[in-house]
Amino acid sequence: MKIDISKSEAREKIDAFFAREEFSVEEARKIKRLAMKFKIRLGDYKKLFCKKCLSKLKGRTRFSGGYKTVVCKKCGERNRFKMDRQRS
Ligand SMILES: [Zn+2]
Known part of the structure; x- marks a missing residue:
């Protein structure tokens, strides 16, 4: 997955992702990778x-x-x- 977005866009993606009711393991993995790349702390999202x-x-x-x-x-x-x- 090529990532060429800004940090704020990444954060938006992460927020949108965790607002969802269901997600797949693969999607969760991608989001974790995205957060790591931008050094975004998942904080409470980790509990999800x-x-x-x-x-x-x-x-x-x-x-x-x-x-x-x-x-x-x-x-x-x-x-x-x-x-x-x-x-x-
Ligand atoms: Zn488990």
């Missing part, structure tokens, strides 16, 4: 796909010790995310 199989992350969600664990329905990978704590 499984870190192992890159499919849309759906499954059992558990909260414990400041972490959110989502078990991937597809590959069984336990995706752990640190929860942002509101500081007061």
Whole structure:
């Protein structure tokens, strides 16, 4: 895939991608590559796909010790995310 777009265009593409309800593994891979190329941080978007199989992350969600664990329905990978704590 040849990429000759600007960083803001890349960011728009990424935002549009994650606004979608469904996406394929191949598309997720492309978006990750795009983000890497432009050094765009995916931030919260990372929580939307499984870190192992890159499919849309759906499954059992558990909260414990400041972490959110989502078990991937597809590959069984336990995706752990640190929860942002509101500081007061
Ligand atoms: Zn998975």
